[in-house]
Amino acid sequence: MSNVNNPFVQVRRELHQIPEKGFHETKTQGYLLRYIQGLSQDNLEVKTWKTGIFVKVNGTNPSATIGYRADMDGLPITEETDYTFRSMHEGMMHACGHDMHMSIALGILTHFAHHPPKDNLLFMFQPAEEGPGGAEEMIKTDIFSAWKPDMIVALHIAPEYPVGTIATKPGLLFANTSELYIDLQGRGGHAAYPHQTIDMVVAACSLVTQLQTVVARNVDPLDSAVITIGKITGGTVQNIIAEKARLEGTIRTLSVESMKKVKERIEALVQGVEVGYNCKTEIDYGSMYHQVDNDVALTEEFMRFVEDNTNVKMILCKEAMTGEDYGYMIENIPGFMFWLGAESPYGLHHAKLDPNEDAIGVAINTMISYLNFKAN
Numbered sequence: 001m002s003n004v005n006n007p008f009v010q011v012r013r014e015l016h017q018i019p020e021k022g023f024h025e026t027k028t029q030g031y032l033l034r035y036i037q038g039l040s041q042d043n044l045e046v047k048t049w050k051t052g053i054f055v056k057v058n059g060t061n062p063s064a065t066i067g068y069r070a071d072m073d074g075l076p077i078t079e080e081t082d083y084t085f086r087s088m089h090e091g092m093m094h095a096c097g098h099d100m101h102m103s104i105a106l107g108i109l110t111h112f113a114h115h116p117p118k119d120n121l122l123f124m125f126q127p128a129e130e131g132p133g134g135a136e137e138m139i140k141t142d143i144f145s146a147w148k149p150d151m152i153v154a155l156h157i158a159p160e161y162p163v164g165t166i167a168t169k170p171g172l173l174f175a176n177t178s179e180l181y182i183d184l185q186g187r188g189g190h191a192a193y194p195h196q197t198i199d200m201v202v203a204a205c206s207l208v209t210q211l212q213t214v215v216a217r218n219v220d221p222l223d224s225a226v227i228t229i230g231k232i233t234g235g236t237v238q239n240i241i242a243e244k245a246r247l248e249g250t251i252r253t254l255s256v257e258s259m260k261k262v263k264e265r266i267e268a269l270v271q272g273v274e275v276g277y278n279c280k281t282e283i284d285y286g287s288m289y290h291q292v293d294n295d296v297a298l299t300e301e302f303m304r305f306v307e308d309n310t311n312v313k314m315i316l317c318k319e320a321m322t323g324e325d326y327g328y329m330i331e332n333i334p335g336f337m338f339w340l341g342a343e344s345p346y347g348l349h350h351a352k353l354d355p356n357e358d359a360i361g362v363a364i365n366t367m368i369s370y371l372n373f374k375a376n
Helices: 007-016 026-037 098-114 142-146 200-218 256-276 296-309 358-375
Strands: 044-049 052-057 065-071 120-126 151-158 165-168 171-174 176-185 225-234 244-253 280-284 292-294 313-316 335-341
Touching: 007 026, 007 098, 007 358, 026 044, 026 052, 026 098, 052 098, 065 098, 065 358, 098 120, 098 151, 098 358, 120 358, 151 358, 165 296, 171 335, 176 200, 176 225, 176 256, 200 225, 200 244, 200 256, 225 256, 244 256, 256 280, 292 296, 292 335, 296 313, 296 335, 296 358, 335 358
Parallel strands: 065 120, 065 151, 151 335, 165 313
Antiparallel strands: 044 052, 052 120, 165 335, 171 292, 176 244, 176 280, 225 244
């Protein structure tokens, strides 16, 4: 199993116990700051923003700045692992690997705090990746503008790949994503007098069925899109016709154009339900994340570097419908993201996610080598 001699495994376990929701990562921020303050401060500048942290490693003779991003927040999931270091926060869990991401970032930072490269490095501990989205706000700060990197790198653990592997691809890696909330308002009443009511359970069920036609009949078959309704609520008891109903779901597309088209069709169908069922409706798209579009030249260079200079197996993967607000960071700044093999029998966002902690050392060593190559 994991290499417990790696001190950053223990860091991961301590962070695992204190998962917090987006923009509420106060304990997490405090833990990170205490660790960072224990490093040599000769080459470091540290600034906080909300519950996030910027750490600049000043280079010895800088001509550029390289950014590295790690996300911080947990998920509202009740943990079901057998860990001795299970979450101490009821109903919250690091079920997406952000505890791994932060411990890896601290490992890389520790090395460069004591061995600064020629160019500057900017470590960004970003809150609220799972929602409502911290990346877009973080890059709009004065701190980011002052320390703006010339390129950015990030990783995400991948339970489906074995430890010792990295997977990525030039170009589109992760999809455009949007939350979807649809509220329906009708008129409730007694189950025995349906003619006196406007039944929102019936309207909601009809709408769910109609939504399944959007991708099948409006998106180019050579493109890809997904509409998933993951939650339906409506009604109070079995013998009262529901006055309200709510659909909650997600939209994912592999192009900005498809996202626009899918939303236009959803809105048209919802308007049709409003007319057809004589009800009122409201749509809220919640958090929307921009696609992760890897810079082709940088990604190809990184892939060659890993193949030629490490013992890590490099895999050319396919794009995924996964969403990541890191896409905002590389929308206008060259950068890339890669999957880090962590071989868990349970996937991301699962209550039993169990990533192999040996992946922490693999990532730290790989990124120290790569950043030495790029920043010297």
